[in-house]
Amino acid sequence: MGELIAILSGKGGTGKTSICAGVATALAQLGEDVLCIDCDIGLRNLDISLGMADSGALSFREVYEGGYDLSQAAVHPEYPKLRFLTAPMNCAPEEIDREAFAQLLRQARSQFSYIFLDAPAGVDTGFRICASFADRVILVTGSDPASIRDASRTGELLELMGKESVRLVVNRINPKMFETLDITVDDIMDRAGLPLLGIVPEDANVVLAATFRKSLLGCTKKGAAAACRRIAKRIQGLPIPVSIK
Template sequence: MGQCIAVVSGKGGTGKTSFTAGVGAALALSGLRVLCVDCDIGLRNLDIALGLSDAALMDFSDVAQQRCTLERAVVSHPQLAKLSLLTAPIRQRGQPVTGEQMASLLRAVRIQYDFCLLDAPAGLGDGFLLATAAADRCVVVTTADASSLRDAQHTVMELGRFGPGKLHLVVNRVRKKLLRSMHATIDDAMDKAGLPLLGVVPEDDALPLALNRGSPILLSAPASPASSAYRNIATRLRGGKAPLLRIK
């Protein structure tokens, strides 16, 4: 039985979608069946991050509300055989998807996939609630700046139902010089967010280049710092051991 992980953030601009695409690709390259679900209705862009721009005709609401099957709605990646995408609606149509409908969808997903990464919209609105309603675990993505860490704290407060070991922190877009100028450390980020650290992802110029090329960074720049970080995080999500990137 697979597991579903909601990837959330308290504010926009933390790199949550790039993280979802990168870790999803890393898990797929390790031989696992992976489904990435874009939960951002109207502002979806996970397809771009995965290199599957406009490839999907159906979306998660079509499956959740039984207008089509999961098999018909998902789009397989042409270069990563184990990686698939279930996109979000371009706009809200009819009645919104309920938490119960999303839970039913994820029960079917767990049967067919080893991992499902749910890319939640930024903030704590309806999309956040839908993405986390039936998830098994949550990853809170933040940057090291004070406003992002405060929003991460608020996000954690909304995720009280997830017990120990079910909530994780990722500090994304880390720049060594910025941390030094702020006299900040990764330990500070952990303390402020109140979560165990799953991983640290450095700021990487290869990410926007991969986005513009329409290719996951693990394919276009497999030796880049961000790619290495994504692989390490994927290993830890699988229960393995991998070094944490420490910025001192």
């Protein structure tokens, strides 16, 4: 049975889509069957971060409405184990047929090892749909105090929803700044009140890869790409330590 992972944050622009694409690609490189679903209806852009902007991908709505089969989900041009369903156009999150979507996810669980839901910003309907189906939540936050506090509040909200497996990814960190301020991984966990799944550095390659419509891991093995690979291995259950350096 595959595992359903929702990539969430309260704040927008924390790097959900970039982390979702990086970690999903890493898992596919590691030999896992992975399905990414863009749930950011209206502002969808996971196709770009995956390097699949030209894939003409089916939307999850086209599949759950029955016109297409899950086996027709777009296949990544470099990583055949990575598949993708985009978000439907011209559709409010409230219009999503939850029962039909749930049925699609049940089917996906039987065909893939990992299914990623890339959520929209905010804590409204799209957030709730993604959280409600998730076996595990990755909360993506920036490293500044306001972002960590925001993540902590979002974590509380997820706790109220009964979500137990919630882990934090701190994105866009500047290791030198952490060294100067003498901040440790434990400090971040204490502030957020959540366990850490990983730390991703600020890395110009994230923007460059998206600009050239390539996947981050197809462009580089260092920096944010290496961090995504470590997160992927932790998701697989490997004991890879989290360190800021």
